[in-house]
Amino acid sequence: MTTRETLKLSVGELVAFSCRRGDLMADAPAGPTAQEGIRAHQRLQKKRPAGSEAEYRLQVACPLDGQTVQLSGRVDILHPQQDLHRPAQLDEIKTTYCTPDKLPEAVRDLHWAQLKIYGFCYLLQRQEETGKRPAPQDRLLLQMLWYNLKQKKSHPERREFNWPELEDFAHNAMRTYLNWHHAWQQHRLAVRTSARALEFPFPDYRPGQRELAIAAYRCLRDGGELVVEAPTGIGKTVSTLFPAVKALGEDHLDQLVYLTAKNSGRQVVRETTARLQALGLALSLLEIQAKDKTCACRQGLCSPDADGICPRTVGFFDRLPQARQRLLGVSRLTPDTLAKVADEFQLCPFELSLQMLPWVDLVVCDFNYVFDPLVRLNSLQTGDRRRALLVDEAHNLSERARGMYTAELTRKESRQAARDCTGLPTLRRSIQALVRALDQWVGERTDAERFAAGADRDNTEVWVSPLTNPPTQNADAKHVQRPESVMMAAHKVMATVSQMWEQSQPPPEEIREWLHNLYRFLTIIGLPALQHRCLTRRAHPDTPWQKQALKLFCLNAAEYLQQCYQHFQGVILFSATLRPAGYILPQLGVAADAPYFALPSPFVPEQMGTFLCPFVDTRYRARDSAADALVDLIARVYQSRPGNYLVFFPSYRFLQQVAERFSAQHPQVDIIQQTAAAGELERAAFLERFSENRRSLGFAIMGGIFGEGIDYVGEQLVGCILAGVGLPQISEEQELLRHAMASTGGNGFDIAYRYPGLTRVLQAAGRVIRTETDRGVVILADTRFAEPFYQPLLPAHWRLQTCATGEALSNALGNFWASAKGIDLAPTLRAEVE
Incomplete structure (x- = not known):
């Protein structure tokens, strides 16, 4: 057999893949911390006898079945052979909160597997150093030191092995890994070959789309960070995913990680990937869904036993290899696909998805799996794989990240x-x-x-x-x-x-x-x-x-975000609303010299009518009069061209106030309201009302689920009304942000309130025009939109018309809709809300 390229593998990787057997241990919320483990290791290593070595480095090349495997690792303590009567000894330290006899057998076996592989490497390394091949009678002492942090006591367990025993164990582990590795490499070759031949999946590029694709490819090829404000309709997903796939094909990358904050975003990625796969791309996609929505027990599909143990975790690693083999190279590992295979092999579907994570080309998941210190997946940030990070809906990232670190x-x-x-x-x-x-x-x-x-x-x-704490050691407790x-x-x-x-x-x-x-x-x-x-x-x-x-x-979580970026070769953050750059870049934690692109809208300005109504004042002190003004404004907008409209409010209280008055004055118009405690069924029912050929008037919250990440195409939405500038509610947290930003020389009020509010406004307005054939209106109903702060920040393609009165708004709306071909302005429609 022809010798293949050397496979570099750490002992930890080999053991985790090939030697894990038995039950899946439920994830504890915490075990011994890294700091506790380090301190215990150092304490025991300092007590080692003279002549022994701590953190002894092992690295050997092992030819096996036509493949050279380079194994590497560090053993905690080496006791060299002192005389002919006592062999050398390797010690491995493991920290626990209990005595070793209380540890599950699967955990103990895994610890010993690692130490036996270390023993194999040590004897093989001695051969390379001395030129003398290990003999069958060569022996090695292996000692496991379980250190109980609670007792502050070591529990040693020593075993003696000869060379054939260690060699046989290591070769079996390596063969298991190599069989998988060769199948994985065949899949990777198919992916690279098909990616190189892949053509852009649409006949033409939209305006700005080619520029985005080129910038994305260069970023992922050369490394670094890229921030892109790409307006609605430009095709952000395909414009970033396609060049990422091409970089994968050219062997600049090994894996793609696509983050999105909402379910609708994952759906777009699935559809885009399916389009590329239909053109011949052999890429495999894994979608990771939240554990609460995936776990069979939490979905009521199985029941834990009297001790709280899920039956699907018992013998999990004994059944895993077959399921893993079944899923290798599958084009779309969606939650449904994973659930079916998990049912077949009686495995936890969520844990199965995590086991497949290193063995797919594209991972689609939520922000927290990369950025949250409790939830993030180490397999996405370890090893030497070259990964690309694509962050969709990046306008949500800074606030989400602050929550992750709170x-x-x-x-x-x-x-x-x-x-x-x-x-x-x-x-x-x-x-x-x-x-x-x-x-x-x-x-x-x-x-x-x-x-x-x-x-x-x-x-x-x-x-x-x-x-x-204050510098004095004897500070009063109250200080x-x-x-x-x-x-x-x-x-x-x-x-x-x-x-x-x-x-x-x-x-x-x-x-x-x-x-x-x-x-x-x-x-x-x-x-x-x-x-x-x-x-x-x-x-x-x-x-x-x-x-x-x-x-x-x-x-501010920017520093923590930057630390996460370091694990990826290239990072692209994109959204329809990332402005202004001076506010966005410091919040996202990108390098000061990271490129920032603001692309133009692909749609013609005539598709959307944008109307500013400064005669409405939605500030809190004017809410009562604003409610009456909004009722009249909403009626005029709906009357101008009945269809599906959304009215966005800054709070539920204001929403309910206006909804009650509107229903009292216009009972013939059917309205639907977003509620604070709405579940998935209620959300689905809300969205179902916004279908073609309906005339639904929805009242929703700015920054909520109906104002971001949803495509209302064509007649699904013909207009939205923004009742206010979207400022976050005043709270101690927002005031802390304001004070902190002001203390560093920034405008605290803008950073804590006005810029986040603007993002909510632009996101909601972006729901109206989604394709080249859409037409619709956006109404900015607040006097503050006329202020100098907001005017330069509104999109350049908006042809803003100021309407000083309700009557002026009706006339402007009539002119806009009359300019649209095929729109019937019959009196019967105009009279619907009169």
Whole structure:
């Protein structure tokens, strides 16, 4: 057999793929942290005897079945052979919260598999150093050191192996991996060949589309970051995905990762990929769906046993290889496809999707799988694979990322978690200690520290402090700014929980979400504190129902985003609304010299009528009169050309106020309202009303699900009305942002309020014109749109007409619709709302 190119493989990769057997261990919210593990390793390594070596490097080349495999790794401690009577010894250190006899057998076997591969590498490396091949009688001592962090005690286990035993074990593991690797390489060859031959899937490029595709290809080929504001209709998905596929074909990339914030975005990626695959592309797509929507237990498709163990996790890794083989090279691994194969092999569908993640060409998932410190998938950020990161709807990224790096603990939820731990006294006591620490922290705050923007609002006290302590070691407790006692109590809770997980005793399902929040709290408080503030709230302080909350609030996640970008060869962030550049770029965490493209709209200006109505004032103090003015305005817009319209509001309260008055004055018009607690069925029912040949008037929230990421094509939407400039609601968090941005020399009000509001407005307006044949209207109903701040930021292709009165608006709308061919302005339609 012809020798192939050397395959470089770490011992960890080999063991994880080839040696894992038995049950899938449920993911604990926390185990020993990396810092705890490092400290334990260093402590034990310092105690090693003279002559031994720590972090001993191993790297060997092993020819096997016509393929050379280069294995590499570091063993924790090497004890060289001292005499002929005692062989050399390798030690591997593993940190736990329990004694090794409490660990599941599958975990222990995996640890020993890693150490045996290390032993094979050591003896082979000695051959390369001495020129003497290992003999069958050559022996090696292997010692597993399980270090119990709770007991602060080592539990050693030593075994002796000869060379044939280690060689046979390592060769079997490598053959398992090589068989898979060769099949994977055949698939990769087919992908590259078909990608090189792929043509653009449309007859022509839209205006700006070719420029975007070229810039995207260069970014992914050469590396770096690219930010693109690409207006609605330009075809952002195909304009970024097609050049990414071409870079894959030219061997500049190994894998594509496409992030989108909404389900509708994933649907567009599926459709675009299917179009490319229909032209011959052999690429495989994996769509990762949230665990709550995928897990068979949470979907009611299987039932955990009395100990809370899902039957699909028992023997998971014994059945995985067959399922993995079945899915290799499948063109579209959607949740439905994965569910069918998972059912066939009785595997957890969500975990199956994660196991397939390294073995597909295109991964489509939500932002959190790359950026969230708790959820992100390490397999997307490890190894030496060259990956491209394509971030759609990037206007949502900065706010979403701030949420990912924000954590909150509440007294009410913590007390409930303790009550849910009946029958688990150790865990219950640790949670109760956390509640007491939270009480102590809140009780130590002083009136002088109160945050003025939140004081006395709804009988709530608010304190804000940086996550740092004053320089003096003997500072008064009331002036300590970092909640150390809360953090220590939280660590004790997680240590108890981790010990339970290691012993296959999951904590109660009722506290799953609370534990997730607690782990986020510990993760965030362990980060550099520069971009965080500690926000303490106490509501109804003099009552038995007093509420307390401790929030670690992230002011700007740009630094954390930049750290994530470093794992990708090329990063492209794009959206229809990324303006102005001076505001967007610092929020997204891209390099200061990253290219920024603002592409023109592909549609002709005559397709959309844009009308400014400064006679409406939607500011809070004018809401009552604004409601009457809006009712008249909405009626005039609908009367000008009845069809499907959306009216967007800054709040549910204002929405309901206007909806009630409109229904009272125009009962013959059927309206539908977005509700705050709408589920998926209600959302689907709302969207179903906006079909062709309907006349639906929808009232929705700016920045909500109906104002972003949905294509209302043709007659599905003929106009939208923006009731206000979309400013976020005033809150302690927004005020903190405003103050923080102002302290760094920026305009805090613009950054915290006006720019995010503008993004909501432009996103909602972008729902109206989606194709070359659409025609529609956008109404800007607020006097503030006429201010100098907003005028330069509105899209260049908008032909804004100012209407000083309602009558002027009716005339302008009549002229616009009359200019559209085939539009019937019969009196019967115009009279519909009269």
